[in-house]
Amino acid sequence: xxxxxxxxxxxxxxxxxxxxxxxxxxxxxxxxxxxxxxxxxxxxxxxxxxxxxxxxxxxxxxxxxxxxxxxxxxxxxxxxxxxxxxxxxxxxxxxxxxxxxxxxxxxxxxxxxxxxxxxxxxxxxxxxxxxxxxxxxxxxxxxxxxxxxxxxxxxxxxxxxxxxxxxxxxxxxxxxxxxxxxxxxxxxxxxxxxxxxxxxxxxxxxxxxxxxxxxxxxxxxxxxxxxxxxxxxxxxxxxxxxxxxxxxxxxxxxxxxxxxxxxxxxxxxxxxxxxxxxxxxxxxxxxxxxxxxxxxxxxxxxxxxxxxxxxxxxxxxxxxxxxxxxxxxxxxxxxxxxxxxxxxxxxxxxxxxxxxxxxxxxxxxxxxxxxxxxxxxxxxx
Numbered sequence: 001x002x003x004x005x006x007x008x009x010x011x012x013x014x015x016x017x018x019x020x021x022x023x024x025x026x027x028x029x030x031x032x033x034x035x036x037x038x039x040x041x042x043x044x045x046x047x048x049x050x051x052x053x054x055x056x057x058x059x060x061x062x063x064x065x066x067x068x069x070x071x072x073x074x075x076x077x078x079x080x081x082x083x084x085x086x087x088x089x090x091x092x093x094x095x096x097x098x099x100x101x102x103x104x105x106x107x108x109x110x111x112x113x114x115x116x117x118x119x120x121x122x123x124x125x126x127x128x129x130x131x132x133x134x135x136x137x138x139x140x141x142x143x144x145x146x147x148x149x150x151x152x153x154x155x156x157x158x159x160x161x162x163x164x165x166x167x168x169x170x171x172x173x174x175x176x177x178x179x180x181x182x183x184x185x186x187x188x189x190x191x192x193x194x195x196x197x198x199x200x201x202x203x204x205x206x207x208x209x210x211x212x213x214x215x216x217x218x219x220x221x222x223x224x225x226x227x228x229x230x231x232x233x234x235x236x237x238x239x240x241x242x243x244x245x246x247x248x249x250x251x252x253x254x255x256x257x258x259x260x261x262x263x264x265x266x267x268x269x270x271x272x273x274x275x276x277x278x279x280x281x282x283x284x285x286x287x288x289x290x291x292x293x294x295x296x297x298x299x300x301x302x303x304x305x306x307x308x309x310x311x312x313x314x315x316x317x318x319x320x321x322x323x324x325x326x327x328x329x330x331x332x333x334x335x336x337x338x339x340x341x342x343x344x345x346x347x348x349x350x351x352x353x354x355x356x357x358x359x360x361x362x363x364x365x366x367x368x369x370x371x372x373x374x375x376x377x378x379x380x381x
Contacts, residue, residue: 003183003247010152010258015181015250017243020052020142022180023094024059030138030177032092035061036085038105039097040069048144048185052096064088066108069097072275072282073104074161075118081108085137092138095176098197099148099282102141103156106174109137110156123155123170123359131171141176144185146236146249147197147283149204149257151179159276166272168359181254183246191237192284195332198233198249200283202226202328203267203290204256209308210301211263211363218262225255227312230328237332263363266293266355270377273354280341287334288341291326292376298322300365338380345381352377 004016012029014022027035037056043049044067057063066084069077085093085108095105111118113135121131141151150156155170189197205225208218229252235245270293271285294301298318306317314320335341352374355361361368 003244011175011179012177013152013179013181013254017182017184017247019180020182020185021055023052023055023140023142024061026140026178026180027059027061027092027094030092030140032138032140033061034088034090035064035092035094035140036088036090036108037065037094037096038069038081038101038108039065039067040071040101041067043067043097043101043144046188048188049096052142064090069101069104071100072159072166072279073100074159076161077104078107078111078118078158082111085112090137092140095139095141095151096144098143098145099150099200102143102148102150103158106139106150106156106176107158107169109139110169110171110174112137118158118169119160119167121169121171123168128171133173136171136173139174139176141179142185143181143250143253145189145193145197146186146246146253147200149201149253149255151176151181152254153257157272164276165354166276181250183243183250186246186250187241187243189240191240192333194237194240195233195334196281196284196287197253198229198236198283199287199329199332199334201249201253201256202229202233203283203286204260204264205229205252206290207265207267207363208256208259208262209304210265210297210365212300212365213263213363215262218259221255222259222262223308223311225252225259226308228252228255230312234331264360265364266296266361266368266373266376268360269355269358269364269368270351270373272358272360273351274338274343277347277351278341278343280338280343284334284341285338287329287332288336288338288380289376291322291329292379294322294325296372296376297365336380343381348374348377348381
């Protein structure tokens, strides 16, 4: 099977091995003539990034890069990126990398023409209407991991460096104009990043599928996304050069981010404050929480997973799915306890309070309280 295609949903996507060669053409389609490539520090010196910069030069786009992006990007990273954007006279952004690089790049484009502080655009009610849509620069997104799906998202997660709280910033025009999904860019991912990002995509699909909100399109996308992860993440984990498995994982990542329009839940509500306070890897943290959150939500989601399990190739309905999830984590080298990731138990009450403020709570199938969240946290500390 040739895994290549041009898709128009949920935005213009150029999918297939080798398609990074179309970066200049993609920028032209987005009306970008002088882009700033935004990525993280780890990727800045890697071959895939340098080759992309070479392609930009060959296409007459210049060679500008900003890489001051933390693993959990903050407003300080954003301020530095905006300075680079304005001083360079740029007219658009190439968001290049994993979730952190993509999220910050999208916010640089979003904030490039705004006058209010970023926190005024948090995903609360209609706060997004405060933004001037004419002040949002165009974005071309190039994911180099298969996890967050931020390349097809209309929001970014930014950590407030003073309060250590993750905030979701939303605007419809933050959706990239063009996405290049080239699985060859993910071949160099180390095993622990392949696992953590892949399980992030899985968490997006599981939580979207579990959400009680009515959104049949997202429900179907979430189900197929789970299947793709179950069948392909072990292959990509064991053999990083398996380009077909890498391609299917890139699709699953986009599907998870598209599906969670239906909602997220307790996994993300707890993972966000843990990541903000302890700077843990987001997808890995999600994976640690998943078995306990499935138990929490069991009564509300049992029937739908009983129906889904045969399609996913899992015997035993919901209970079989729960058993599978723990074994899947173990297979991918995911620790069973957060302490392995450097998380202490001294701030458990603070973490629970922050989780209850997280907008992800609204998509959980069971109403979340301090009484039912704290046992979930304590079980994995």
